[in-house]
Structures are given as C-alpha cells and as structure tokens.
Amino acid sequence: MFDHFVWSVLVVPPLLVIAVRLLADRLPPGATARAVTWSAAAAAIGSTVNLALFAAHAAAGLPAVGRALGWSAGIVARDTAVAPWAPWLSIGLLAAAVVSVSYRWITQHRLLGLLPGIGSPDLVMIPDATAGAFAVPGRPGHIVVTTGMRDLLDDRQFEALLAHERAHLAERHHRLVRVTQLAVAAHPALWWVGRHVDYLVERAADERAAAALGDRRTVATAIGTAALAGTVAHRSGLHAAGVGGIVPRRVRHLLRPHPAALPRALVIVPVLVGISSLVWTGEAALDLVQLVAAAAR
Numbered sequence: 589m590f591d592h593f594v595w596s597v598l599v600v601p602p603l604l605v606i607a608v609r610l611l612a613d614r615l616p617p618g619a620t621a622r623a624v625t626w627s628a629a630a631a632a633i634g635s636t637v638n639l640a641l642f643a644a645h646a647a648a649g650l651p652a653v654g655r656a657l658g659w660s661a662g663i664v665a666r667d668t669a670v671a672p673w674a675p676w677l678s679i680g681l682l683a684a685a686v687v688s689v690s691y692r693w694i695t696q697h698r699l700l701g702l703l704p705g706i707g708s709p710d711l712v713m714i715p716d717a718t719a720g721a722f723a724v725p726g727r728p729g730h731i732v733v734t735t736g737m738r739d740l741l742d743d744r745q746f747e748a749l750l751a752h753e754r755a756h757l758a759e760r761h762h763r764l765v766r767v768t769q770l771a772v773a774a775h776p777a778l779w780w781v782g783r784h785v786d787y788l789v790e791r792a793a794d795e796r797a798a799a800a801l802g803d804r805r806t807v808a809t810a811i812g813t814a815a816l817a818g819t820v821a822h823r824s825g826l827h828a829a830g831v832g833g834i835v836p837r838r839v840r841h842l843l844r845p846h847p848a849a850l851p852r853a854l855v856i857v858p859v860l861v862g863i864s865s866l867v868w869t870g871e872a873a874l875d876l877v878q879l880v881a882a883a884a885r
Contacts, residue, residue, distance in 0.1 A: 590668055590670055590671050590674055592638060592641075592868045592869065592871060592872035592875070593638055593642055593671075593674050593678070593872070595864070595865070595868045596631075596634040596635050596637075596638040596865045596868050596869055596872070597635045597638050597639065597681075597775075600631045600634065600635070600861060600862070600864065600865040601631055601635065601775050601777035601778050601781075602777055603861055604624075604627055604628065604631050604778065604781055604858055604861050604862065605777070605778070605780050605781055607857050607858045607861055608624050608780075608781050608784050608858055609780075609784075611850065611854055611855070611857060611858070612624065612784055612788060613837075614850045615850055615852060615854060615855050616852060616855075617788045617789075617791035617792040617795060618759065618788075618792035618795070618796075619852070619855050620788055620855055621761070621764055621785055621788035621789050621792055622764065623855045623856070623858055623859050624768075624781060624784065624785055624788065624858050625764040625767050625768050625771075625785055626767070626859065626862065627781075627858040627859050627861060627862035628767070628768050628771040628772075628778050628781045628782065628785070628862070629767050629768075629770075629771050629862070630859075630862030630863060630865055630866050631771065631775065631778065631861070631862045631865050632770070632771035632772075632774035632775050632778060633774075633865075633866065633869075634862075634865030634866050634868065634869040635685075635774065635775045635865065636682070636685050636689075636774050636775075637869045637872075637873070638678075638868075638869050638872055639678045639681050639682040639685065640678075640682055641678075641869075641872050641873055641876050642668075642674055642675045642678035642679075643675065643678045643679045643682050644876065645664065645667070645668065645675045645678075645876060645879075646675030646676050646678065646679055648661070648664045648876075648879075648880060648883075649661050649664040649665035649668075649675065654883070658884055659880055659883035659884035660883045660884075661883075663879070663882065663883040664879060664880065664883050667879050685773070685774045685775070688773040688774065689770055689773045689774050691773070692769055692770055692773040693770065696766055696769065696770075710728070710730060710731060711730070711731050711733065711750065712730055712731070712732050712733070713733055713734075713735060713738065714732060714733070714734050714735065715734075715735050716734040716735060716736055717734075717735070717736045718734055718736045719734060719736040719737040719740050719814065719817035720732075720733070720734040720736065720737055721733045721734070721737045721749055721753060721814070722753070723753040723754075723756040723757050723762070725757065725760070725762040725763075729757035731750060731753040731754065731757070733749070733750075736817075737749070737814070737817070740813050740814070740817060741810060741813060744801075744803070744806050745806055745809055745810040745813060746810075747801060747806075748797055748801055748803075748806050748807040748809075748810040749810050749814070751796070751797035751800040751801055751807075752793045752794065752796075752797040752807070752810070753793075754797075754800075755792065755793035755796035755797055755800075756789070756793050758796075759789070759792060759793070759796070761789040761792070761793065764785055764789055765785060765786060765789065768781065768782040768785040768786075769782060787834050787837075787838075790834070790838060791838055791841060794807055794811065794838055794841070794842055795841075798842060804842045804843065804845065805842070805843065807842055808838075808839045808842040808843050811835060811838055811839055811842070812835070812839060815835040
C-alpha cells in the first residue's frame with residue numbers, strides 16, 4: 589500500500605502545482621479555473637482518504653485489534669515494513685486535515701452569514717468613503733459598491749466594474765474559491781493552486797467584462813484605478829487578486845490579448861492528475877480489504 593500513499597499524499601499535490609504553473613496562463617481562464625478547482629478537490633480527497641486508509645492500517649496492525657477481530661496483526665504490520673512510520677504518521681496528518689477542513693468550513697459559513705441580506709435591486713450603493721466593490725452570492729446575487737469606489741470611476745469604468753462583478757455572479761466563482769479553500773485546508777501543498785484559482789477567476793471575470801463592453805482598455809483602466817485605491821484589496825472584486833503583481837498581469841492580458849498558446853484540450857492535464865489520485869486511492873482501499881482478508885485466514 590505504501591506506493592499509494594506516496595502517489596496520492598506526496599506526489600500528486602506538487603505535480604498538480606507544476607501542471608497549473610505550466611498551463612494556467614496559456615489556456616482560457618474560465619475553463620482552466622474550473623478544471624483546476626475540481627482537480628485540486630480530487631487531489632485533496634484522494635490524499636485525505638489515503639490517510640484514513642493508512643490510519644485504519646495502523647489500527648489493524650495492533651495485536652489487540654487483531655485478537656479482537658480475528659486476524660493476524662503481524663501480517664498486516666509486515667505489509668508496510670518498508671515504511672513502518674507511514675501508518676502512524678497518517679493518523680496525525682489525518683487529524684490535522686480534519687481539523688483544518690472543519691475550521692475552514694465553519695469560517696466560510698460564518699463569513700457568508702455576515703454578507704448583507706439584500707433582497708433587491710441588483711446593485712446596492714453603500715455610503716462609505718472607502719473604495720470597495722464586491723459580489724454577494726445568492727439567489728439572486730447582488731453587487732455592493734461603496735460611494736468611495738463610485739467616485740473613483742467615470743461612467744464607462746463603472747460599467748466595467750459592474751460587468752466584472754456580474755461575471756463573478758453568473759459564473760458562480762465563489763463556489764470555485766470555496767472548494768479550493770477546502771482543498772488547501774486538506775493539503776497545504778495545494779496552497780499555490782488555490783491562489784492561482786483566485787487569479788484565474790479574476791481573469792475570467794475581466795475577459796467577460798471586456799466582451800460585454802467591447803472595450804478592453806476601459807476594463808484595464810478600471811482594474812488599475814481599483815488597485816490604486818490600495819486599502820480595498822480584500823474587498824474589491826476588481827482588485828481581489830491584487831497581491832504580488834497579479835493586477836499588472838491581468839492588465840497585461842487585457843491590453844495585449846493573444847490567442848491561447850496551447851491547445852484548449854490540454855486543460856484536461858490537471859484533471860487527469862487529480863483523477864489519478866482517486867484511482868490510486870480506490871486501489872489502496874481494495875488492497876487494505878484484501879490484506880485484512882488474507883490476515884484473517
């Protein structure tokens with residue numbers, strides 16, 4: 589079983605990071621964001637289930653458990669003699685993953701509960717000198733803009749902002765972000781993948797806004813104006829991925845658009861990486877069942 593542990597827990601997450609690093613900026617951002625999100629989810633599930641299987645393996649290898657359930661604990665323990673630490677390490681890693689994912693899940697629900705309970709209309713203006721704009725997910729979704737942000741933008745740029753936020757709502761980007769946050773909580777090696785999903789959904793919203801307005805330069809200018817506001821990096825949809833040079837990259841893609849350098853079909857690469865983890869996890873579960881059956885003879 590140890591090879592399954594190595595692949596799903598140690599190899600797949602960094603391999604997914606490499607795949608995203610090589611492909612993400614060279615493929616359509618919307619489709620890539622979805623593919624990367626669900627690939628990260630698959631990798632996180634595969635890793636966590638593998639940890640659970642190895643934790644069960646550790647328990648099955650205890651003499652007291654073997655006597656109680658009628659199998660040879662020695663046979664079970666010898667299965668991982670090449671790395672006897674793996675089942676016991678898995679217990680600690682599994683506990684950490686469960687706590688981390690639970691905390692993230694609870695935090696997400698608390699944050700959603702703090703969102704303004706707005707019925708209609710689609711756009712809500714808040715009297716606040718701080719520049720900010722964000723989409724509120726829901727049925728229907730809403731766009732909240734502060735008067736400080738409105739004052740920064742001319743009419744055309746304000747249209748760009750609204751088109752950008754409506755794109756987030758229409759594509760349900762908040763779901764992709766939530767899923768990747770949970771995946772990162774399950775396996776910290778996926779942190780960079782999660783950050784890149786943040787960037788990809790912003791780029792996808794940029795592209796949809798530019799198509800709606802028919803004016804890429806105006807969208808780019810609105811992004812730059814929101815970025816210069818500085819204090820709203822965590823609230824403004826246009827600036828949500830504005831840390832570490834992300835805004836210049838987004839502006840560059842808008843001002844110097846170019847066809848995808850790679851075939852669109854390559855978006856399947858991260859998906860295949862994630863699926864491989866699930867396949868190996870299924871094989872690990874089968875191996876554990878067969879091992880216990882053999883130990884019980």
